[in-house]
Amino acid sequence: GAGVSQSPSNKVTEKGKDVELRCDPISGHTALYWYRQRLGQGLEFLIYFQGNSAPDKSGLPSDRFSAERTGESVSTLTIQRTQQEDSAVYLCASSSSTGWNQPQHFGDGTRLSIL
């Protein structure tokens, strides 16, 4: 399995709790992306990393959302004080480099449900 791996696959939590979502990109991929997909909708960009740096955080919906990447590998997306509107599938993608013409390869996502 050399694809993008995300965990957990499903997460149910109570409103107000913090959650951490993990992404393991394809080995050697320097670029990593997080997206959010609400039910029946397209993908909404959240943040991307080039190496361990995040040049573009413009898609993060609020200051409750943060992300980090270490070792140019694993990334964690953290949502603090979760709200019901945070319920969605959170998708991670990686590509072999940044650059506008590189396809992004996706994991199967974490389905987050806030009660």
Added chain:
Amino acid sequence: GESVGLHLPTLSVQEGDNSIINCAYSNSASDYFIWYKQESGKGPQFIIDIRSNMDKRQGQRVTVLLNKTVKHLSLQIAATQPGDSAVYFCAENYSGNEKLTFGTGTRLTIIP
């Protein structure tokens, strides 16, 4: 603002027939386009891409056509199979921009 949209939200096709999924984009600076297939409970799967210096690209049973004049993109799937049933998204970006902009998707259903 930028937008990538689809003409039809749903499409049903008889198995074995060809299907065409359309996509319109509004950003004239867009110069890279991708089609993804997403099955239920899965992440988007890369199908085919095309750069703006081309107007046609073929893969296995799939062809992408790009008309920059009218800012239109299409995905043709030949000899459709039940496994082609999924939601298909077009996405675009442009030089210097890292994030893909996705449309809302078209649900393709193959009728046996």
